[in-house]
Structures are given as C-alpha cells and as structure tokens.
Amino acid sequence: MIATSNADSTVAEAPKPPKLDERWLSLSQYERDDPLLECLAFLTRHHGRPKSPEVLTAGLPMTGPRIGPDLFIRAAERVGLHARIVKRTLDELPDLILPAVLVMSDESAGVLVSRSNVGQLEVFWPTVGGVEPIGAEELAPNYSGFAILVRPVHDYHAPSASTVFEAVEGKDWFWKSIFLSRSIYFQVCLAAVVINLFALAVPIFSMALYDRIIPNGAYDTLWVLSSGVGIVLIFDFIIKTLRGYLIEVAGKRADVTLACRLFDQVLNIKMVARPPSAGGFAGTLREFETLREFFTSATLTTIIDLPFIFLFIAVIGFVSGPVALVLVAVIPLILGYGLLIQIPLNAIIRRHFQEGQDKHGILVETINGLETIKGVGADGRMRNLWEAYVGRSARSSEKARAMSMSAVNFAGFLQQAATVGVMIYGVHLVLTGQLTMGGLIACTTLSGRAIAPLGQFAQLLARLNQSLTSLKALNKLMDAPTERSPTQTFLHRPRLSGRITFDQVSFAYPERNNDALKDVRLTIKAGEKVAFIGKVGSGKSTIAKLILGLYEPTQGAVLADDTDLRQIDPVDLRRNIGYVAQDPFLFRGTVRDNISAAMPFADDSWVMHAAELAGVDEFVHQTSSGYDLSVGERGEGLSGGQRQLVTIARAILRDPPIFVFDEPTSAMDARSEDALVARLRPSIAGKTIILITHRGSLLSLVDRIVVLDGGRVVADGPRASVLDALAAGRISTAKHS
Structure with a gap:
C-alpha cells in the first residue's frame, strides 16, 4: 500500500516566492537586457526565421551577460544569416543593404529598418520593443560609426535555407574547413618552390668551385659566388621559418574551427546516436589530435617536397646525363616497397585504432567508477581488463612500428646505395671525360637531396592511413543525426502553457x-x-x-x-x-x-x-x-x-x-x-x-x-x-x- 504523509503541520512555513507573472517578467527582462541579441532576434523574424534569444545563444561560449559583435556574427551564422561588421556613416548605408544593426556609443544598439520618403529613419529599438521614426540628425551624435550588415545565406541547391555549418557537414566537414585556409597553404606551396630552388645553390656553387675557380685561381669570382650563396642561405632560413609559421597558423585556424565544430556536434547529437561507451566516444574525439598533427607537422612539408624529386633528377640529368638513371632505377624500388607493406600495415593500424578506443573506454569507466570499484572489490576485474587491452594494443603497435621501421631502413639502404652508385658511375664518366669533377660532386649532393623525402615515404603513408582511419571515425560522428538540423525549421514556442x-x-x-x-x-x-x-x-x-x-x-x-x-x-x-x-x-x-x-x-x-x-x-x-x-x-x-x-x-x-x-x-x-x-x-x-x-x-x-x-x-x-x-x-x- 502507498503510504502518504502530511508534513505541513510539522515544518516551518516556507519562504514566500514571488508571483508567477512577476517572476517571469524578471526572467524576460534578464533575457532582453542585451541589445545586440534582441536586434538579432528581430532580424530572424524579419527574414522569416524567427528564433528566441534563448535559441540564439544556446551553446555560445558567453563570457558575460551580453553578446559582443563577434558572438553576434557567430549566432547569426548558426541560424542561416551572414553578418559582417563595417564602418560607415548613416548616409553610406544604402536602402539596398537594409536592415542593418547600428552600434551606438552608449553600448546600446538598434536596427535601421528603412528610410521614409520624408527623410526619417525607421529604427527598431530593443528598449521600446518596436520600430520608431527618428531623424538622421538626431541619431547621428549617438551613432558609433559601426554597423553590422545582416543578410540571409542563400543555398541554391537545397529547398530550405542553410547555415554556414551545413556547408561543412557530412564527409566534407573536414576538408572544407581546411579549404578555408587555402590561401595560407598556397603560400606554403610557393615557399616550398623557393626553398627547393634554393637547394640547387650549394651544388651549383660546388661545381663552379671545382671546375672554374680552383683551376683558374679566381679569387674574385670566389668571393662573388660566396656572397651570392650566403644571401641565398639567409633567405632560405627566413623562408623555411616563414613556412613553418604559416603551417602553424593554418593548423591553429583549423584546430579552432574543427574543434568547435566537433564539440557542437557532440552537444547537438541525438541521444539515440550517442555511442554506448563514453570512453570510446572520448577516444574518437581524441583522434582529432591525429588529424591536427598531420596538417601541422613536418609530415606536411614532406608531402609538399615529394614532387620536387623530379626537379633534382632533371638537374642531375642536365649536368651528368646518364647518371640520373641510377636514381630512376632506385626510386621505384623505394616506392614499391613502401606501397607493398601498406596492405598489412593498414589492417594493423585499423585494429590498433579499435584497441586504443577500447583501452581508453575502460580507463574512463574505471576513473568514473573508482569509488564503486574500491567499494565492491572489483579491482582485479578492472585490472585484468586493462592489462588485456594494453597488451593487445602494445602488440599491434609493435607490429606497426616494425613494419614502418623496415620500410625506413630499406629506404635508407637504397639511398646510400644510390649515392655509391652515382659516385661509381660518375667516376667512370669523369675518367672518360664525359663529366667534370665539380659535376660529380654536384650530382652526389643532389642525389641525396632527391631521395631524402622518399626515406620517409613509408612512414608518411602510415601516418596518412592513420589519419584517414581517424577521419573515418570522426566522419561517422559528424554524420550522426542531430537535434537541431540546419535544414529544419522549428516552430517558435518561447512560452508553453504546460499541456x-x-x-x-x-x-x-x-x-x-x-x-x-x-x-x-x-x-x-x-x-x-x-x-x-x-x-x-x-x-x-x-x-x-x-x-x-x-x-x-x-x-x-x-x-x-x-x-x-x-x-x-x-x-x-x-x-x-x-x-x-x-x-x-x-x-x-x-x-x-x-x-x-x-x-x-x-x-x-x-x-x-x-x-x-x-x-x-x-x-x-x-x-x-x-x-x-x-x-x-x-x-x-x-x-x-x-x-x-x-x-x-x-x-x-x-x-x-x-x-x-x-x-x-x-x-x-x-x-x-x-x-x-x-x-x-x-x-x-x-x-x-x-x-x-x-x-x-x-x-x-x-x-x-x-x-x-x-x-x-x-x-x-x-x-x-x-x-x-x-x-x-x-x-x-x-x-x-
């Protein structure tokens, strides 16, 4: 039988709360005390996409009770509106771009909706809650000179409006975010061209030194060429430093954009799509670090340097003719072995990835349930699970490292063999008068420079496979259904009665x-x-x-x-x-x-x-x-x-x-x-x-x-x-x- 109790007679009278209407009025005032937010809410209604202030600020990293212009832009983009800040006078805001948000000097804001025929400005004021006419002369003294232009984002391929984030959803979410830094990566590629051209300076200087300067005792030429090479080396150092900086900038931009996008997806994912293991879920998110490292480490520079192998082989062929055939014979061997081991290595990487997820999952589960584990004496069970996961993960990691190391060692062996082959064949050409001593030294130097990127080819492919595995796992997360789809238009229900x-x-x-x-x-x-x-x-x-x-x-x-x-x-x-x-x-x-x-x-x-x-x-x-x-x-x-x-x-x-x-x-x-x-x-x-x-x-x-x-x-x-x-x-x- 259900027992009931009446505590009213035994407990002191509770504090009297404010009336419902008064309480709700206070809360509404709390939400309206943000002029920029109210202006944005007005614009969503104006453009046929009504959103409440609560919806607009949901999930925003607010550091104060009001949103600033930066969060205004971010909130607008999330509801399918494009916003940008401009510095213009009132006369420089044509009717074509209205409505526009006016930022006032007293930290208030209003929306310039239109201009009337009699020269009056129609402005929406959050404090008033409606549109009021005002003269430009009266408004100008309090206008800060900054305005926020807002317009809908038009999607000509979908039946409904989309947000900026819709463009980076699905399997393209990562690459399109990287594409936002395309100008930086273009500069990185230009820097790579210059750096690899500068790499020709020392071999050419060596050839001139042995073939022209030493036989003729041309000290003046020596100092001129030395000065030129010195300048090249200085610029080479500067450009390499600049290239590293650009890669870091692009990586930081992608890191912030993608990390925020991933976290938004985590907060927005439907409960039915949430992975059953919190630790495995966190492990999947951790794989973002693998992707970020791939695009911000020396791996990226190695990829960019690979095409210049053909440049160095062409220069060697120009200087020494048939000596370039030694490299032409060695390079396919390095590439072939590196590609061949990717078949078993790729399977090991996928298995190691899953084992890492399981290991991370048991770790998080143990930390969260540590009190219970100690209380019920489940230490042994959790330790057995942990050691089993660690053992399997370690074995997979060992196999992957062994295969990668074999490819590196094989590439190193062929690199040294190619250098020796170039020297032997070059000596033959020198003795037969077909090549100068300076040319031999230049070819030897260039051969090492040409094959150097291939020494990391197998490791590069392994990292690429690991990154692609991580990307597939993150794609699965990003493809999961969300509560607030950008293409879905919700009904505006700021206050429910409770039925x-x-x-x-x-x-x-x-x-x-x-x-x-x-x-x-x-x-x-x-x-x-x-x-x-x-x-x-x-x-x-x-x-x-x-x-x-x-x-x-x-x-x-x-x-x-x-x-x-x-x-x-x-x-x-x-x-x-x-x-x-x-x-x-x-x-x-x-x-x-x-x-x-x-x-x-x-x-x-x-x-x-x-x-x-x-x-x-x-x-x-x-x-x-x-x-x-x-x-x-x-x-x-x-x-x-x-x-x-x-x-x-x-x-x-x-x-x-x-x-x-x-x-x-x-x-x-x-x-x-x-x-x-x-x-x-x-x-x-x-x-x-x-x-x-x-x-x-x-x-x-x-x-x-x-x-x-x-x-x-x-x-x-x-x-x-x-x-x-x-x-x-x-x-x-x-x-x-």
Whole structure:
C-alpha cells in the first residue's frame, strides 16, 4: 500500500516566492537586457526565421551577460544569416543593404529598418520593443560609426535555407574547413618552390668551385659566388621559418574551427546516436589530435617536397646525363616497397585504432567508477581488463612500428646505395671525360637531396592511413543525426502553457528488442500535477525523457500545447521545463555554478531564492565558503541528498511552467523530504508537474496518479482513487512502496 504523509503541520512555513507573472517578467527582462541579441532576434523574424534569444545563444561560449559583435556574427551564422561588421556613416548605408544593426556609443544598439520618403529613419529599438521614426540628425551624435550588415545565406541547391555549418557537414566537414585556409597553404606551396630552388645553390656553387675557380685561381669570382650563396642561405632560413609559421597558423585556424565544430556536434547529437561507451566516444574525439598533427607537422612539408624529386633528377640529368638513371632505377624500388607493406600495415593500424578506443573506454569507466570499484572489490576485474587491452594494443603497435621501421631502413639502404652508385658511375664518366669533377660532386649532393623525402615515404603513408582511419571515425560522428538540423525549421514556442499529450506513443531504446512504452495515450492539462508510479523498468523515466525531447517516439507523437515536440526547437522546449534527473549530475565548480548552469549570469537574489526553496541554503550556510562551496566532478564532495537539492534548485531557478521530477528525493531522509515538500507546495501552484517516484510522501504534491506496468498504462485517475485501488489489489501491477 502507498503510504502518504502530511508534513505541513510539522515544518516551518516556507519562504514566500514571488508571483508567477512577476517572476517571469524578471526572467524576460534578464533575457532582453542585451541589445545586440534582441536586434538579432528581430532580424530572424524579419527574414522569416524567427528564433528566441534563448535559441540564439544556446551553446555560445558567453563570457558575460551580453553578446559582443563577434558572438553576434557567430549566432547569426548558426541560424542561416551572414553578418559582417563595417564602418560607415548613416548616409553610406544604402536602402539596398537594409536592415542593418547600428552600434551606438552608449553600448546600446538598434536596427535601421528603412528610410521614409520624408527623410526619417525607421529604427527598431530593443528598449521600446518596436520600430520608431527618428531623424538622421538626431541619431547621428549617438551613432558609433559601426554597423553590422545582416543578410540571409542563400543555398541554391537545397529547398530550405542553410547555415554556414551545413556547408561543412557530412564527409566534407573536414576538408572544407581546411579549404578555408587555402590561401595560407598556397603560400606554403610557393615557399616550398623557393626553398627547393634554393637547394640547387650549394651544388651549383660546388661545381663552379671545382671546375672554374680552383683551376683558374679566381679569387674574385670566389668571393662573388660566396656572397651570392650566403644571401641565398639567409633567405632560405627566413623562408623555411616563414613556412613553418604559416603551417602553424593554418593548423591553429583549423584546430579552432574543427574543434568547435566537433564539440557542437557532440552537444547537438541525438541521444539515440550517442555511442554506448563514453570512453570510446572520448577516444574518437581524441583522434582529432591525429588529424591536427598531420596538417601541422613536418609530415606536411614532406608531402609538399615529394614532387620536387623530379626537379633534382632533371638537374642531375642536365649536368651528368646518364647518371640520373641510377636514381630512376632506385626510386621505384623505394616506392614499391613502401606501397607493398601498406596492405598489412593498414589492417594493423585499423585494429590498433579499435584497441586504443577500447583501452581508453575502460580507463574512463574505471576513473568514473573508482569509488564503486574500491567499494565492491572489483579491482582485479578492472585490472585484468586493462592489462588485456594494453597488451593487445602494445602488440599491434609493435607490429606497426616494425613494419614502418623496415620500410625506413630499406629506404635508407637504397639511398646510400644510390649515392655509391652515382659516385661509381660518375667516376667512370669523369675518367672518360664525359663529366667534370665539380659535376660529380654536384650530382652526389643532389642525389641525396632527391631521395631524402622518399626515406620517409613509408612512414608518411602510415601516418596518412592513420589519419584517414581517424577521419573515418570522426566522419561517422559528424554524420550522426542531430537535434537541431540546419535544414529544419522549428516552430517558435518561447512560452508553453504546460499541456502535454501522449498520442498512441510507443518507444524502444536503440538495440533493445522490447518496447519501453506501448501505446501510451494520456493528456496532462496545463497546471495539472501528475505522478507516474510503477515497478522498476515499467517506463516511468522514459516518459520524462520523451517529454524533454531527448528521444523521439518510434510510434505516435508527444505534444506540448497541441504541437508535436519534433516541431519545437529543443532549446525552446527545455527552456520551459525544469528537469530533475533520477541520477543527479553536478559539474565541477561551485554550488552557485551548478545552480545557475543554464543561467550563468542570473542575479544572486534569484540564485539564493531557488536555493532556499530547494533547501540548499541549509547546508551551504554551514560552511565558510557558502555558495562558493567547491564541487568536484559528478558532484564529488556532496552527499547524494545534497546533490539532489542542488539539481532541484537548478530546475527552480528559471521558474518554468513545467517541472519533471524523476525520483527527486531518492537519496533524502524522511525529514528532509517532508521539508522539501512543504517548501515546494506554494511555489508550484499553477504549474504542470510530472512526478516520477517510489516515495509515498511526495504523492501529496499531485492530484492524479498514472500507474505503468510493462510500458503500458494500467491505471489513471485521481490520487485517492488510484491509491485505494492499489491498496485493495484491484490494479494488477507489482507492489509499490
């Protein structure tokens, strides 16, 4: 039988919260206190792509309560608008490019929409919330001279507008991002041409020295040529340094762009597409370092230098004729062996990659579960798994290194053999009068320079294969479905009333044969308070995840205010829901950071009010740090009940119209739970409550109970009726405590 308790008479009166309308007004004011953001929101409506300020700033790395021009541009690009900053007077802004954002001297902003026939400017002011006419003479003194031009990004190959990021999605996301630095790589190639031409200076100087200067004792010529070679060497040093700098600049640009793109994908990926292993997922992201290193290391310069092998062979042929045939015979042998070993080496690299993922996965799992491992004595099991993964990875790495080393040694052997062959054949030509001594020395020097890049050919191919393997893994991640597709246009729902409908909903988790929910049909009215109860695995938490839009039904639809959740922007949806998860997750930082995670610049009074309602203040006031109390990863340093209180405060802070509580008090004692119920009761009046619990005392917060069993609704009705039916055994489900 479900036991209930009435804690109202035993617990002190909770702090009186502000009225709902006043609270929401404060939050709206918080979001509107950003002129550039409001201007961008106005422009999205103007261009037929309405987005709320919350959607526009979702995921942006904000360092203050307002966005700056740089984040304005970034936010605009994410919703399919191209923006750029220009410095122009009001007269230099023609009607053709309007509307344009005007940055004012007092850090405010407005949108110049149009000019009227009488010389008036039509300007949208965020502080007014509408368009007002103003004279140019009146506006000019406060205008900073900087404007942001905004226009839609037109995609002529798709039926709907796209964002900048759409251009780099799919398998081309990496190469098109690299292509953004094409001008830098072009300069790197030009530098390579000059460097390889400069490499001819010393051999030519040697040939002139032995053939002209020494026989004739031409000291003047010696000093002239020496000066010229010295200048060449100085410029060679400068250009090599510049080439290295350019590669680093291109690498840094790609690093920032691609790393941000990858992280955006991680945050935006659908839960159904999330890899089952967090460690393996992190290992896949780590492979980005392999790609970055390939394009910022000496490997890239080796690739660029490879075509110049033919230049040096041509010069050798010009100087000594048939001596070049020695190199022509050796080069195919080096290339052939290097290509031949790639067949087994490529298979080993792929296996080593997967073994590295497994090893990283067990490492992350061990770190996250270290307390449990120690507590249950699972050290031996985890150590066996770790040593097995490390052993397999080490064996694969050893085989890969051995094969690569054999190719390097073979190339080194042929390089030395080619040098000896050039010298032997060259001596023959010298003795027969077909080649000078200076020519022989020049050819010997050039032969070493020609074959040098091939000495790293096998390693280059191995790194290339490793990079391509990493790219394939990242492509798989980038091809995963996302919650907010750039081509999808969501309905604008900044504020929901709280009505939720399950219309013949069935759902099964990925790689599960059985349905977690089966043909669920129910409606929760706005402001209604409903509890979902049932045995373990009956589908209660799945209900919460579907309401949050974390998963989509396999059949049927979940609606909010009669709108399918799949048509509502996930940011707008979750902005209207205060969620307390079954497993409270806290981030490393402070208690205040965790409460205000979704509103990092919220006023301290709001944070403290939410903390008081949840009961967080009771334990933070017992420490000298207060709300700056340090919290470790996953909430280390706090008890299970304290973590739940912090997550409840986090849900309360935004004062949403809907609350989803999934076992919110499972780690609390009865007294703390009763106190929480008493504090929450007045603050949740008029709000929609979805409560998932096994605790009878929380049921006093709801008016209606839905009983689930095997993913189906087996009972639904007023609280008292359902509790009586459960007590009498008239509902066929497992015992509920």
